[in-house]
Amino acid sequence: MAKKTNDLQASLRRFVRTKGADYLRDPNVSSIGIGYKVVDGKPTNEIAVQFTVRQKAAPEALGALGTSLLPETIEVDGVPVPTDVLQRDYRIDFHVVEEPVSSVRKTRIDPVVPGVSVGHVRVSAGTIGCVVYDRVDGTPYTLSNWHVLHGPQGALGEDVVQPGVHDDNRTDRNRLGRLVRSHLGAAGDCAIATVEGRGFEPEILDLGVAVDKLGEPELGDKVVKSGRTTAVTHGVVRRVDTLAKIDYGPGVGQRQIGCFEIGPDPSHPAADGEISMGGDSGAAWMFKASNGKTGKTMAGLHFAGEAGDSPDEHALACLPASVFEKLDITLDRPKKLEVALAGFDGDFLGVPVGVPELGQEARADAVELNGSTVIDYTHFSLAQSKSRRFAFWVAWNIDGGGLKKINRSGIPFLLDPRIPGEFQIGDELYRDNRLDRGHLARRADLLWGPKAVAERANKDSFFFTNITPQMDDFNQSARRGLWGRLEDAVLEDADVDDLKVSVYGGPVFRSDDRVFRGVPLPREYWKVLAFASAGELKARAFVLTQNLDQLESLELDEFRVFQVALGEVEERCGFTFPAALKAADTLVLPESLEERAPLEGLSDIQW
Secondary structure: HHHHHHHHHHHHHHHHHHHHHHHHHHEEEEEEEEEEEEEEOOEEEEEEEEEOOOOOOOHOOHHHHOOOOOOOOEEEEOOOEEEEEEEOEEOOOOOOOOOOOOOHHHOOOOOOOOOEEEEEEEOOOOOOOEEEEEOOOOOOOEEEEEHHOOOOOOOOOOEEEEEOOOOOHHHHEEEEEEEEOOOOOOOOEEEEEEEEOOOOOOOOOOOOOOEEEEEOOOOOOOOEEEEEEEEEEEEEEEEEEEEEEEEEEOOOOOOEEEEEEEEEEEOOOOOHOOOOOOOOOOEEEEEOOOOEEEEEEEEEEEEEEEOOOOOOOOOOEEEEHHHHHHHHEOOOOOOOOOOOOOOOOOOOOOOOOOOEEOOOOHHHEEEOOOOEEEEEEEHHHHEOOOOOOOOOOOOOOOOHHHHHEEEEEEEEOOOOOOOOOOOOOOOOOOOOEEEEEEOOHHHHHEEEEHHHHHHHHHOOOOOOOHEEEEEEEHHHHHHHHHHHHHHHHHHOOOOOOHHHEEEEEOOOOOOOOOOEOOEEEOOOOOEEEEEEEEEEEEEEEEEEOOOOHHHHHOOOOOOEEEEHHHHHHHHHEEEEEEEEHHHOOOOOOOOOOOOOOOOOHHHHHHO
């Protein structure tokens, strides 16, 4: 009997995940999940496909609501399963109302703990759920909801405050950290933020336990949470494998969130009957043991409660396993990855080469870090312009024999916290327009070495210091051409010692660059590839532009790739390449620019 029940529940879970979205297209259907059929207001022991609707009505009145009659049974893997229709609607729990709250929950605390107020600087307030860690490098984060730490007006890299602004609007004083990753979709409503300048403790306020494992809720499980608004409240899991349709307001709209539903625990009634209220979003629901004590296993991440006109009390929570997978986080603090940021290696090719030397004007405009204008990352280095807020140059090493394939999913573009934000361009430039965020040091080029190091390089490549704006048609023309394939071409077509290549690249800054949102947009780019062949250093330079000698014609023609001399790059950019690199450029080109033809294919490159 137990096996049949488990098989049925597995089939129902697959049904909701594959077919549930079809039912949610009905504007009156607010969720679909698996629960015990309710008869005369009381749950029975019969498993049902349970629908919730915003308004119940007689069959003849459904047309006026723009909805359809739901079936009495649904056949799932050949088994007829009864349906149940309940009147419920949901809203996210960040619409904060005035209510009595334990003062510690809405004040600035150090060390910070789960169960207290938190929020993006443009979100009222929610709750810290628990302390988690980056799966790769062990960085500690606070976990809460997307609509608490991100919100419709937020962006990755922006500030998060504790307490939330509804509780204390002194955002400078209350800064907790920055938004690192977030997700809003089937996997959940979730986000993480750093903890900077404060300590942290993992024990949840007033529960006295720290989350040490993740669980999967089942019907009838008893749970408890500690939220910013209603403090400690108790509940019972009454629907699982649920897909809920939630309206996140202007700019976001309706989203379908995978979750489970919690009702009040009659043996532990909440004050005023409310197991959750606005401001509780982000709290961790914890399983209770058979003896009634709070366990250390997390059941879910609270994100929504009943809408104001719903007839009964209930709450929704995301499944923790899905949240942790989506955000690439763990409860186990990994040993901190100690990777020395050696940056670009000048001896990488076995023949010493350095980095470009900035001219006097550029040097005065360069950002300094620890007394140097050279800023190091994993496998690459760069020099950053204060006035243009982009890199003068980026230099990186490629080990073609050790490249790894690592997914880029979920890695945010971030400002480098080591550098003042005023000297960097973030997402404010790229939002809602045709501009692409283009990597200078190509992400795939950096993914070599031990796996932990390659993963660190993968993340480092997404700092905005390594990003420049490129029009979408610029990128598309470049893809049709050769720009993004030059590094591959040298490894495939040239005799490269040990498959090692050093690359230099960056934008060309012009006084007449077009200004967009107050930012002059570079419209030419350069790249230099250096490699050793039979022990001899070679260097080849390229420029991506529309015309080599008539800048006034830019934006009239398609972008093309030209092979040029290193000295021409120096003239355009105002810096000097190392002498060894210039000596390695033995390419003979026509002196007249008019005689230069753009590269039409890889075979046109002179190695």
